[in-house]
Amino acid sequence: MKYVSTRGEAPSLSFEGALLAGLARDGGLYMPETWPHFSEKEIAGLAGLDYIDVAERVIRPFLEDDPCLDDLREVLEEAYAGFDHPAVTPLKQITPKLWILELFHGPTLAFKDLAMQVVARLMDRALIRKGGRATVLGATSGDTGAAAIDAFRGRKAIDVVILHPKGRVTEIQRRQMTTVDDPNVHNIALEGTFDDCQAIVKALFNDLPLRDRLHLTGVNSINWARIVAQTVYYFTSAVALGAPWRPVSYTVPTGNFGDIFAGYVAQQMGLPIQRLVIATNANDSLPRAFATGIYEPKTVIATSSPSMDIQLASNFERLMFELVDRNVGRVKELMTELQDTGKLTMTPDELTKLKEVFGAYSISEEETQETIARVYRKTGVLTDPHTAVAIGSALDERRALDQGNTTTPMVILSTADAAKFPETVERATGRVPEQPQRLKDRLGETERCTSLPADYQTVADFISKHSRAGQGEEVDA
């Protein structure tokens, strides 16, 4: 399997190449050249399998003829050994037509662990094979950072540098990152928003001499390996609900568009997904694009669902690539328009095509609170604010499409444990969610973090100083 850039000007790479590159050298995102396809029989054959067995079958075709394939089984076994539920991603019914897919049973209590634990191990093994070092960069609005730090801490060949927007993540999210004392972990609290963090990370990648000197790679969902590992739980949940014979819809809390794009990938692979619903908070650049055809990210608004406090969703570029039938000229035109004017304009045909599969909604702070309270009253379940935004969006989708009588199950991706957002959950329900032991075990006392202005050169200097790859240090065998 080969991987091509959405902008068509970077060399195509193997899976291992795309894994280690993160962002393509032309600023684009890597995509597989073709979609592997699963027959109805192959999908039906996933029923009753363990999560790891499904993961192996779903991911394998993306690694065909790649050195990473030999590592896959062992990596999956190690990655999911630390999850606290035997099903890895248990599915719970909350109303006759709504299911919650719990994606927070990993070490940092958020869905990011499902891919990050796999990506870190694949990367580590690839670097050991090649005898090299890497500097892993990540921008986080709350959850990616903790997951990346947990997955990469203590790895010999890798330094990890995470940028979070100062004062805009919850205390638990921050401490999950900053109390890790491994010397290969570096935290930057950036004086800005998540979009500023992500813009600096992308600028670092686009600075090719620096990128090569520091052996930069990325672990945000711009890295294709993150997406592919996230397609697995669409398969496990859809099959549990009757796929391939019964279609399933999904509602996904959306920030950087990676998780919902993984659902699109599963659909392209043959999984009968009927609708993919984009759930956002007040950062509503995607619902506005659906309403107007114009994607125009504005200033990030701080909300009680901080992981989605994002306006510029990186993976929207992957969707545009698909929407324009992989016409790289058109992608470049759209991305140049976005960069030069701050907005991107879809044609009526492109917008219609988008709406055939996707719906998009924005949920206010009040609705989020009410949803957390209502779900608790009716089911006794404490939901985190991101999941609550998704539940609100799923109900809006049902109303918008007048689907009161649909028999298609709607699965809500529950992306984080309520324990990461105790203040918000307590405000809505009067109850403080209990902290799981694995969270308590990981929160240290002393915080280590450097505050920096949102200035490219200052951040580049900090990373150069802390990257062992940049100092030419050898890896001990």
Ligand SMILES: N[C@@H](CCOP(=O)(O)O)C(=O)O
């Ligand atoms: N929501 C994320 C932001 C980055 O998303 P990613 O999936 O591209 O890593 C977070 O919580 O950090």
